[in-house]
Amino acid sequence: MISPDSPLRFCWLWLASALLVISSALHAQENTSITIGSGSVSGVYYPAGASICKLINKGRKQHHIRCSVESSNGSIDNLTQLQAQDIDIAITQADWQYYAYHGSGPFASAGAYKEQRALFSLYNEPFNLLVRSDSAIHGLPDLLNKRVSLGSNGSGDRATMNILMAQSKWDDDSFASTQALAGSHRAKALCDNQIDAFVAFLGHPNASIKEATQTCKAQLIPVVGKGVDNIVKRSAFYTYTTIPGGIYPNNPDSIKTFGVLSTVVTSTELPDENAYQITKAVFENFEIFKRLHPAFAHLKKQNMVKDGISVPLHPGAIRYYKEVGLL
Template sequence: MSTGSCFKKLAAVLCLLGLTASGCQPADSGSSAAVTQKEQPIQVLTIGTADSGGTMYPVGRAIAQVINENIPQMKINIGASNGSLSNVEGLRGGQIDLALVSADVAYCAYRGEDEFSGKPMKNLRAIGAVYFSCSNWITKDSLNAVYVHDLLGKRVAVGPENSTTDLSARIALQVVGINSNNTKLENYGLGSGSKALGEGKLDAVHGMAGVPIKAMQDLAKSVPCHLLRYTDEELNEILDDNDQYRKAVIPAGTYYGQKEDVPTFGVKCVLCVNEDMDEELVYTITKILRESVEDLDELHYSMESMKDLDFVTKDLPVPLHPGAERFYNEN
């Protein structure tokens, strides 16, 4: 992984943060002229992710790894959470410094809509999109279901409460005529839900994540399973009602035994920060991520999308942070 190209900007950032050695210290500070790197204070930041069975957690871990490797005086910790909504509130309250947030949630948070009605987060900013999530419904072959609407009256895992998986599942289920009054909707994580499906405790599991979702892939290798579909009409209605959703396809072969493409919908996942995060720091983080796209792809397959700069910077749900915007404009 290349590190030298980051250090010119990094020096300015670390001086600003008070993280460098004697070159940024007052001459009369009384400290030794030869201050070792080991003695320097560490800037600790936290990135909000999600359920470890999905995509946000390993993606957050990959982002933390490349930043930690490129900024010796910085450490990014990984914070597990219920996902996008929790991460937005974590940014708002200052409990976390960076957050992975699905574009639909970021859109509503910035504008004060839906779950954020009456409490817009106008200081929410983007560094860029990092991967694309798809709506995945998996069931065992023994259920003989083809479409999502076939789950009426069944036991269905919709995801951790108030997670992106949960919210997108309920939006889709409403379109296909399913709700908590006519179907048992349960809040399982992707890992625990897939395990429960395999044990016969559930009939289907939803995941909104980069594909393949590891927990579902593992299940498909051990139990005969298949993905459920939306009809064209259902899919169009879901897309018409949600500005940030996009048509997507889960290609044949994504999951073990999957013989056909499965049309679905998806949404970008965006790395977000508060507007007041230091501009030079955000510039350097953005630079590191852009220069590390090959490494990020190796660390997690879903981050291959970051190789496309248009994917990273266009059609974002919130404005770019000034530090990120300056980097993209200069490069």
């Protein structure tokens, strides 16, 4: 038996403590979890987050990172949660990424979020205006005195609609009624004749638009005019774009509108190694990623590194991009 005062006993106690610390560190490494804030389940942000998680989890045994995706109200909600450290990664429109970083627009009261860091950008999101076939709506001006879903609170849809409304000096009282619907709820409300139209930034094809066009022959309407021209000219984020015809039933014609890139961002709280492994998981499995959703089909690696990125890249992402020659 080792005496309580024996130096050997203290050696064993020190060794046991050291092993406990090492074991705890290894256990923590094996159980690193990250959460991605996305959007409504019927939109594209949610499957985008799920696709990223799928590729991260594919290599979990090597990098010890487990990924999960959460639904949310969209861009602004995701950035708010990211800043509160409730999630680790946010999918957001490029414009709200910029506004959050600089503390402007809807983030003015929260102040500049200078800890925000970008990983990569994704696909272009057209601004969609979907209307009932009997609504007599043929463009933005026809929304006046109609029943309209302006987008859920905390979404890029609602924030962008506010900008468009300001161009015409409209407010919520300019409509017969307004709702703040998201996902499949807006398609159901449209077909149940509870609203005449809804607006949404969505990549295509989209489940809620498909539901409405199939169920009640809803129509995508061009989003053009002086107000849109002003927004595009004054912003580095918005560009003119076209929704191809034939994607949805009863919508054979191409639709002119404007759009913005979706981006994947995080913060300085994410360790460099984790950011490196997350970026690597997507780019090393790029062809698989492109097949996980039709909105990803035309992505190009070189564009994802720079387009729509208006905040600093995360050092971990930079490390990967330099390794493979993308930077």
